[in-house]
Amino acid sequence: MLYKEKQIKEGIKLHLIQNERFKTNLIAIFLSLPLERETVTKNSLVPMILRRGSKNMPTQEEISKQLENMYGAIFDCGIEKKGENHILKFYLESINDEFLPEDNGTILQKSIDKLLEIVFNPLIENEGFNKQYVEQEKINLKQIIEGRADNKSRYALDRCIEEMYKNTKYSLYKYGYVQDLEKIDEKNLYKAYKKIIEECTVDIYISGILDEKIIKYVEENSNLKNINNRKSKIKKYEIEKETEKQENIIFENLDVNQGKLVMGLKVPIQEEEKQYDTIIYNSILGGSANSKLFQNVREKASLAYTANSNYIRMKNTICINCGIEFANYEKAVEIIKAQLEEMKTGNFSEEDVENSKRGYIAAIKSIEDEQDTEIMYYFGQEFTNIKLDIKGYIDMIEKVKKQDILEIAKIVKIDTIYFLQDGSIENN
């Protein structure tokens, strides 16, 4: 595996990942922008318009047919929130030339061309996007936003984070807001698109069996040549100031059969290096089958099937998730709080620490075995101040000691307890 970066223009970077393990080439384009209330809805609508048609492939049917002819190349796009950044993601996956039944040898180049075409050369009519596409996709986006509560576990997690970061940009919903849609039309959305393309930070990843000739090929792509230098506006990871806040308890009612309990913790570390200690702290708390949460909430008390925790590194936040019977709310909260106390008093062994590290390191070593995970790993590095390759990452985890985890345990604070319960239960 070989990783190489090449700045094409200011704010536009090409990343090559030469990895011969896969049958496929994966190309990804990420456009990163600051997450803002004013632009969040338009940003999330843009990829939905772009996938409908480009200048040279003006309909979705045309795009599909061309990709199908390339042995089923697959286009995908999406929206992500990374700290206070809004990321527009575009992917194209195609099989590597080595596995084509006939020698045609150009699938990789074609894939690069197609993806750049979809992102940077849209279908334009009268200084705007296609009106029909915009009207249709506004309805589709509205449905996505309104469908937010369809997956109740995911919704509970989103809502807890929203409560934790109330009145900050991080609480924005990545797909935006229904009330914004009314004012959007094909003209002002195209304007917004042009501004995105002028200002966003562009990262292009190419992973697969490839050689460095591909750099030149990308540089000479006319769609890329046409765009200008830009100053990157992305917000890198930064330490947040500690704020005094009471434990916030939120009950919400929806039509659910099982209560979804989410507990949001803040980890106010003051140095970025402490993130590695937090990773292992989280792993012992709720990151595996051996964790305190799994063992105590699930195995000992039989209260839940799901009992785990996740660490959101960009925000130094840990979210604990449990699915429980409504009536077991108090009991579950009590057991979870007891686990946080156990962590604080150091009621875990050196062996627990070593075991957790081992599990986490195995996951790091597997990064190179999954093409999209590997791309996301390197993309994540664009937002941190410490740059690490896979080996460096493993070294940092190796260094974590029990004492370091105790330091984390001492500063962890419950910020918000969120409980989603059945509509018929009264709140007090």
Next chain:
Amino acid sequence: MQIIQNLKVKESLYLENLENGLTIMIIPKKKVQKKYIIWGTNYGSNDSKFIVPGENNVTEVPKGVAHFLEHKMFEQENGRNSLDVLTDLGVNANAYTTNDHTAYLYECTDNFYEALDEFMDYVQHPYFTDENVEKEKGIIGQEITMYDDYPEWKVYLNTLEAMYHENPVKLDITGTIDTIKDINKEILYKCYNTFYVPSNMAMVICGDFEPEELLKEIKKRIIKQDKKGEIKRIYPEEPETIVKEKIVQKMDVSRPLFNIGIKVNNFSSLSSKEKVRKSIMMQLILNLLFGESSNLYKQLYNNGNISYLPVMDFEFSKTYSHVLISGQSNNPEELYENFKNEIKKMKSQNINQEDFERLKKTLYGEYIKEYNDVTDIARMFLVDYFKDVNTFEFIEQVSNINLEEIYQTLEDYFDESKMVLSIVKA
């Protein structure tokens, strides 16, 4: 070991049938870090009525035993839980149950053989007590309630309910809170002793291995046991007809979810190769009918009925086979009618040769892509093994399917009287 090479995808399968009846499949992958092993028994939620070898009476057990057993297999006599032991070794272990099989697995980068000790030990050593069985009822109860909140799961179960009169595939794999109440350790031991025998099991390993060396290590860890007779499984007689054409359930969803099911009869009697060919044809037909470049998709997308491509699959096991199409729609009834019309049109010989050739290429690419990840590869070989098909055969057959066969399959399997529609809406 028998070596089966595939030149198209450039992978090889090392196959061994041990004397005790266990099948072992190894797919070596050079230079990858990840190692994956999965050990399955051909025993799933459908197998609740059977005759234990050597007995005369029929045994019938509560619904949900196979899944319950899967949860309890990790418990060990020394008081430790094997899942904990494996996790301590830095490996990622898990297990799952389907209609027709139960599987235990782990994924790791280091400590493969240390983990293999524990893994093969626990699968061969059940330890059930009244206490540990009771405790699990609370956990599985919450697993069942969790599924109650998944509209995708409800709309799927209702589709099966509409298609099948008797076939147990229509029941929840987990059982219900009521049926699991009756499960006890005696029942678990009986099912374990019946179905967890080498001749009913298969193991697949994928990663950077020397196959012969790995095989030796596996053999060392196998506990000798006498070969048992054949297990007689009793499945209810299933009529060819559907139960009812439509089921609608109310749930708190923002937009209706739908499943279209098409019941396919007489599939299990086909030869292994025919099963592969037919399922390729089914996938091709579905893509022609309702794929990303189809007229139907374009039409329904443009009139706002759907906003993304439904998932379309042909599913089969030894005891059932059906088409499933699932997605979200603002008007599932209209979509269903349009879909049926499209089938009628296609039956009147209107498949475009160019579309057909293009979609064959697409499917070829899809089959190649399935060999990217050791996890996917191992799982695919196990699942196909329990269906009696050879995984490589898909890549081999896809290019030589012809249009005439497609029309025949369309006529045989896309029978309007075997179609059902399931809807979940607010």
